[in-house]
Amino acid sequence: MENYNWTSTDFILLGLLPPSRIGLFLFIIIILIFLLALISNLSMIFLIFVDAHLHKPMYFLLNQLSFVDLNYVSTIVPKMASDFLFGNKTISFFGCGVQSFFFLTLAGAEALLLASMAYDRYIAICFPLHYHVHMTKSVCVLMITVSWIMGSINSCAHTVYALHIPYCQSRAINHFFCDVPAMLTLACMDTWVYEYTVFVSTILFLVFPFIGIACSYGRVLLAVYQIPSSEGRKKAYSTCSTHLTVVTFYYAPFAFTYLCPSSFRSPTEDKILAVFYTIITPMLNPVIYSLRNQEVTGALKRIIQRIFFVKM
Numbered sequence: 153m154e155n156y157n158w159t160s161t162d163f164i165l166l167g168l169l170p171p172s173r174i175g176l177f178l179f180i181i182i183i184l185i186f187l188l189a190l191i192s193n194l195s196m197i198f199l200i201f202v203d204a205h206l207h208k209p210m211y212f213l214l215n216q217l218s219f220v221d222l223n224y225v226s227t228i229v230p231k232m233a234s235d236f237l238f239g240n241k242t243i244s245f246f247g248c249g250v251q252s253f254f255f256l257t258l259a260g261a262e263a264l265l266l267a268s269m270a271y272d273r274y275i276a277i278c279f280p281l282h283y284h285v286h287m288t289k290s291v292c293v294l295m296i297t298v299s300w301i302m303g304s305i306n307s308c309a310h311t312v313y314a315l316h317i318p319y320c321q322s323r324a325i326n327h328f329f330c331d332v333p334a335m336l337t338l339a340c341m342d343t344w345v346y347e348y349t350v351f352v353s354t355i356l357f358l359v360f361p362f363i364g365i366a367c368s369y370g371r372v373l374l375a376v377y378q379i380p381s382s383e384g385r386k387k388a389y390s391t392c393s394t395h396l397t398v399v400t401f402y403y404a405p406f407a408f409t410y411l412c413p414s415s416f417r418s419p420t421e422d423k424i425l426a427v428f429y430t431i432i433t434p435m436l437n438p439v440i441y442s443l444r445n446q447e448v449t450g451a452l453k454r455i456i457q458r459i460f461f462v463k464m
Contacts, residue, residue: 161245163335167235168328168423179236182431186229189435193218196438196448203451209287210276211448213269214441216296220262221434227254228430232328245315248330253311255329259406259429260303260357266399267361268295269441273392274368278375306353313346326419327426333414334422347413354410362403369396398440402433 169175169182196218200206231251235241243251275286314332320340327334333350336343369392376389405425409417442448 162242162323163245163248163330164322164324165231165235165241165243165328165330166324166326167241168232168427169236171236175236179233182229182427183233185431185435186225186233189221189225189431189438192435192438192442193222196442197222199442199448199451199455203454205447205454206451209289209292210269210272212289212292213265213272213295216299217262217265217269217441218438220258220265221437223254224258224262225431225434227251227258228329235328243330248325248335249311249315252314252330252332252335253307255430256307256310256332257300257303260306261299262303263357263361263403263406264299264302265296266402267364268292268299270365270368270395270399271295273395274372277372302357306357310350310353313349317341317343327423329426329430331422331426333410334419337414350410354407358403358407358410362399362407365399365403366396394440398433398436401436402429405429 169178197215200211200215200218228251231243272287276283279286310332314335317336318340319335319338322338325331325334325338336346372392373389376392405428409422409425
């Protein structure tokens with residue numbers, strides 16, 4: 153491993169995949185997941201924009217989630233792919249800060265957006281007669297605005313700190329992107345105070361929202377059993393449980409990485425867990441939240457009919 157002193161302006165990203173056939177195979181899989189995430193999220197944004205039947209609070213929030221996921225994977229995967237293909241693993245000091253800022257902003261915004269979407273489903277199923285009172289367009293705009301602002305503030309604080317601490321000896325970050333906890337292992341100072349701020353941020357942005365989501369979906373599942381139709385009850389139960397599973401894929405690895413002390417984790421474990429919330433979840437979200445939804449599939453059929461003039 154090449155060493156750099158603290159005056160160097162560049163970091164080294166050691167990457168995710170080994171330079172072997174197995175690494176190449178995994179790289180191809182990741183690229184396919186990345187392309188699927190791009191296509192599915194772009195399709196959702198387009199579909200919600202052009203179809204008037206989807207101009208509802210639920211899809212307004214879903215549109216923002218797709219926008220976040222689209223930028224999420226674009227912030228991480230292209231640089232990782234370039235490093236693997238061309239072997240140039242350096243990233244400038246400024247570039248590392250930019251990547252870290254966008255990653256943390258998008259991560260925080262997505263965590264709060266998922267909580268907002270769970271609240272939307274809770275109101276829609278448990279209080280259907282009051283849905284249009286509680287979930288107005290202004291409420292959705294407020295939820296989205298708060299998600300972006302809170303995510304940006306949190307990201308700015310962590311990124312500024314990470315870029316203002318002294319680094320020494322190796323400048324090699326044992327990760328495939330500029331993740332602040334991985335960067336702090338290279339610091340020349342004791343960062344225990346900052347680690348407490350990471351703990352607080354994780355509680356606010358991950359643990360509390362996840363508890364809220366779990367409670368709201370738990371209440372929804374109880375309400376589902378009151379649905380007279382067994383078919384409707386089964387469908388609603390399947391949808392809620394699937395949503396909660398995908399949400400868990402996002403929150404659980406994230407929370408474990410940022411809450412568990414570094415002495416109890418290995419860099420390899422951190423990188424594997426990061427794949428879930430940076431690559432896999434952005435691909436799963438549009439599939440789970442949309443393609444299993446009859447309104448979305450209906451909108452897709454109408455768009456296809458409009459484009460190709462065919463009956464479906």
